[in-house]
Amino acid sequence: MNRAEPVMAVIMALCSIGLMVKSAELPVGWIPDEGPGGGAFPFWLGAGMLVCCIWTFVKWLRGRSPYSGSDKPYMDRQTLMLFVTAAGSLTVMIGLIHFIGVYFAVPALLVFYVRFVGRHSWWLTAALAAATPVVTFFFFEIALRITLPKGHTEPMFYPLYDMFL
Amino acid sequence: MMEMAQLLADGFAVALQPLNVGLVVLGVVLGLFIGAMPGLGSVNGVAILLPMTFLVPPTGAMIFLAAIYYGAMYGGAISSIMLGIPGASTAVATTFDGRPLAMQGKADQALVAAAVASFVGGTISVVLFTGFAPPLAAVALAFGSPEEFALMMLAFATFVGLSGDDIPKTLFSIFIGLALSAVGLDIVSGEPRLIFFxxxxxxxxxxxxVLAIGIYGIGEILWTLETSKGDVQISQATVNVQRLIASFRKLKDSIKEIVLGSFLGYFVGILPAAGATPGSLMAYGVAKTMSKNPESFGKGNLSGVAAPESANNAASTGSMLPMLTLGIPGSPTTAILLGGMVIWGLEPGPMLFVEQKEFVWGLIASLYVANVFALLVNVAFIPAFIWVLRMPFAILAPMIFILCVVGGYAPTQDMHDVWLMLLFGVVGYLLRKLDYPMAPAVLAIVLGPLAEASMRQSLLIAHGSPAIFFTRPIAGSIMVVAIILLLLPLLKRVHRAWKGAPA
Structure with a gap:
């Protein structure tokens, strides 16, 4: 935790500078008869963020941060594993949506989590993996008329569209 | 007065339409389950389920989400009592005496006390709300852009002055939320702005x-995964009619604490940074101080469950007051509701009371209805909620992820937003580990567009002089209060140093 605090402050400070530079693409000063330029609002917010990051960093330097001198790790091994499993599987699932669409990526995530992480029975896994996309389809595509991304699996849904829409 | 009664009666006519009653019941039940699950509270439920409400008209959608808000406040007590883990931060104070009661085999008494206290708190606060809202909205009608901007400054200042979080980190959270709201097209010139890469x-x-679901859906699950590694111990509850009646009788002794908690919770709830969590903690503290035997608190005193539970429900109604009348949300949950109103094409603020009478009064009346149903459902389904607490996380986590992904996609139908949501969820979680508060950022991204517009308009009127925020009477007084709040932590420190200094 002791090292994480200043590292995060520096990363966020860099983001703040990036925001200020990006905002300056639009006028940040006063335009006569128009008021503040379009970039002024985000520019000064970026400046404020930068000040806050420096403030946090200085607090840490002076040993005033709650994490100063803390030898507790930012993430222990077990937490890191949980984090990587959860965030990683979600990332893979969202990536898969582009190729195989929501209706195949969703069961894939469920099978991975329920069966391999949670070690539940294949019966429960299969039931959830089958029911969830069906409910999702009827709720979004039929009731709300919102088409969810289907990637390369789109043609498989043409008969369903004909039937329900 | 008569006019208000008439409007409220019209509101009931809306709230009691079959569709809306159905939505109230569904919302309350869902809210109770969401609140009962450790880690998930009203804000998570409302953020994740908001995209699902596009199915019904705005009034129904709002009634549904308000019912979730209410239900979750009731439900939070269930895991506080049965698991000793607060179902949401708002139910922290409920664990103090709820858990000892459950350990003594009196879980049913604690659950009934929580349900009844929530009902009383909810009802008292809705009555207060009905009385306060119309006059406040009438005053707010006279507000111009400097007053609007001042009010927003006040909302943000409460986070700095009252939340108790680290000040630079709180300010950072506010600034980044506002900055994210500035992405897109510049409102005045129409030029593209902050189009990263x-x-x-x-x-x-x-x-x-995108930010709300990222933080309160994905980020929350990551957070809960980390904090709930250990095993949880569920207490046993024996529930039967005789014991229920006895439990109701026992509540007689806690009436004073419940009523007090309701008033306290309502007024604390109005403040954006305060809300239900500090409200319920304060109610617990006051109940303990007033008690004849304060040492029984923490060991299983029924008033220790009743006081915070009445306060957190009252606070949730309180936080709706500034949202509906001023367009300034009183809590992260109401910030999301406010954002939802914009999506449904309603302009939040005092004009609602003039132009959307049916919506406003339908919502107010639905709060009365939601309270009654929440009490009934809560008491009737206590065993079902205890069952849901056993829901394994390996099923809950992917289900919530899926809801987040499809819910994040639905409003704009752009995969870009889903990726952004994932980014916000992960970064939000990493920041939260270092105690960066997240609620100010969510409030800021909702208020951002309005804050920028009102600031630019005001400055334009005043030819660039920020003095306009101080010279107009209402704006000026609000700004002064905001500045005092901003300086409050500094004043406290000076005060401490002064007292600590040798005489």
Missing amino acids: DIPGFFHGINFL
């Missing part, structure tokens, strides 16, 4: 839901 998805701006 020239990704076209940024042209339509960053929808507040």
Whole structure:
């Protein structure tokens, strides 16, 4: 935790500078008869963020941060594993949506989590993996008329569209 | 007075339409389950389920989400009592005496006390709300852009002055939320602004839901995974009619604490940074101080469950007051509701009371209805809620992820937003580990567009002089209060140093 605090402050400070530079693409000063330029609002917010990051960093330097001198790790091994499993599987699932669409990526995530992480029975896994996309389809595509991304699996849904829409 | 009664009666006519009653019941039940699950509270439920409400008209959608808000406040007590883990931060104070009661085999008494106290708190606060809202809205009608901007400054200042979080980190959270709201097209010139890496998805701006679902859906699950590693011990509850009646009788002794908690919770709830969590903690503290035997608190005193539970429900109603009348949300949950109103094409603020009478009064009346149903459902389904607490996380986590992904996609139908949501969820979680508060950022992204517009308009009127925020009487007084709040932590420190200094 002791090292994480200043590292995060520096990363966020860099983001703040990036925001200020990006905002300056639009006028940040006063335009006569128009008021503040379009970039002024985000520019000064970026400046404020930068000040806050420096403030946090200085607090840490002076040993005033709650994490100063803390030898507790930012993430222990077990937490890191949980984090990587959860965030990683979600990332893979969202990536898969582009190729195989929501209706195949969703069961894939469920099978991975329920069966391999949670070690539940294949019966429960299969039931959830089958029911969830069906409910999702009827709720979004039929009731709300919102088409969810289907990637390369789109043609498989043409008969369903004909039937329900 | 008569006019208000008439409007409220009209509101009941809306709230009691079959569709709306159905939505109230569904919302309350869902809210109870969401609140009962450790880690998930009203804000998570409302953020994740908001995209699902596009199915019904705005009034129904709002009634449904308000019912979730209410139900979750009731439900939070269930895991506080049965697991000793607060179902949401708002139910922290409920664990103090709820858990000892459950350990003594009196879980049913604690659950009934929580349900009844929530009902009383909810009802008292709705009555207060009905009385306060119309006059406040009438005053707010006279507000111009300097007053609007001042009010927003006040909302943000409460986070700095009252939340108790680290000040630079709180300010950072406010600034980044406002900055994210500035992405898209400049409101005045129409020029593209902050289009990072020239990704076209940024042209339509960053929808507040992307940030809210990222933080309160994905980020929350990551957080809960980390904090709930250990095993949880569920207490046993024996429930039967005789014991229920006895439990109701026992509540007689806690009436004073319940009523007090309701008033306290309501007024604390109005403040944006305060809300239900500090409200319920304060109610617990006051109940303990007033008690004849304060040492029984923490060991299983029924008033220790009743006082915070009445306060957290009252606070949730309190936080709706500034949202509906001023367009300034009183809590992260109401910030999301406010964002939802914009999506449904309603302009939040005092004009609602003039132009959308049916919506406003339908919502108010639905709060009365939601309270009654929440009490009934809560008491009737206590065993079902205890069952849901056993829901394994390996099923809950992917289900919530899926809801987040499809819910994040639905409003704009752009995969760009889903990726952005994932980014916000992960970064939000990493920041939260270092105690960066997240609620100010969510409030800021919702208020951002309005804050920028009102600031630019005011400055334009005043030819660039920020004095306009101080010279107009209402704006000036609000700004002064905001500045006092901003300086409060500094004043406290000076005060401490002064007292600590040797005489």
